[in-house]
Amino acid sequence: MTAPPALRPGRVHEVGGPAAWAFAAVQAAQGRGPVLWLREAWLAEMPNPAGLAGFFDPARLLLAQTRNQTDTLAVAEEALRDGTVPFVVIDITQPLGLTEGRRLQLAARDGQATGLCLIPEGAGSNAAETRWLASPLYDPAPPSGGADSTLMRWELKKNKSGTSGLWDVRWDAATHRLDVVSPPGERPQPAGPPG
Template sequence: MTAPLLTRQQHCPRPALRLLGTLPFTQARLHEGCGPARHSLAALLIGATRGPVLWITPAWATDRLNPEGACPLTGPDNGPDRLLFATPQRREDLLWCMEEALRSGATPLVIADLPAPPGLTPVRRLHLAAEEGATRGHHRPLGLILTPGNGGAPGVESRWHMAPAHDLDTDRWHLERRRARDAPPAAWHLSGQPGAWALKQT
């Protein structure tokens, strides 16, 4: 007898990190951040986690994250001492470092600032590494790749685009969920500061 295609069992949502208390980022999976404010998106995710964060960036990159400069987005309880930096010399080592970090489960968030979106096979390997890390480490690691332009890495769990929309008196951003396995595309205006964020769907 074959198993029925439909059952009455409830669907159990997968564990997720809630960015700004609302926006779900499924844990033990790989997500993509793109757009001119993608580093700000990464800083917001850092503020939503607890524990060390690994930030991977090419050794040849000229624009690197200033940990103290990220504090206005991560919040006062998330000092620069939480950030660990890896700067591989070779392009192929960027994803290797990320894969090994996710597989260890030693940190809740692994961020890789990439010069271009990876292909489908590396993305699948990173998903598998994050899932393995959730079973062997202290955390259910979330992977975030930062890609230039509009991104486009195939097979990611979700893709987010963030761009500045500041005016004279207010820091404001436009945040879009362009792709997600468990949620439709959507967009928001974000303003405020840690502990007092205002998120308005557009």
């Protein structure tokens, strides 16, 4: 099994689906340096630092609360162009136009920073480098026997410089590693009781 391709630096990517936040957290965990998370202040859902701690150190996280999407995009452009923060997560609430998407790409190219937009369903921009769909999967046999399964299906639906694909992955919080799991049909079934 090949691992899912890493996000190309200097570009802006998109991820949607119910497990988009976990996707962002895994990507942040694989980098170093501060992580900037942009969200509109009125949104009900809040990143939980105690939950993020399973992926990366929450001390790396900077949270910017904006009034509306215009501010979010302006701050995102500023941060990407600056390049001090290597990974910027942008919580998008309305569909992005081609102009906005392209501006973000140019800013990311200038600052060599990676941007990741969390998009609602069907709100992607054509300017995105890759578009992922992340959805959680029910894990009938989690490795540690229960409580912390993070089995997800990552589907690469659009890729400007490569092929698309589909991976089932699981985040290992103890070793901070992403394990690729075989697709369901080929998965080893739990062995029956001997005899």
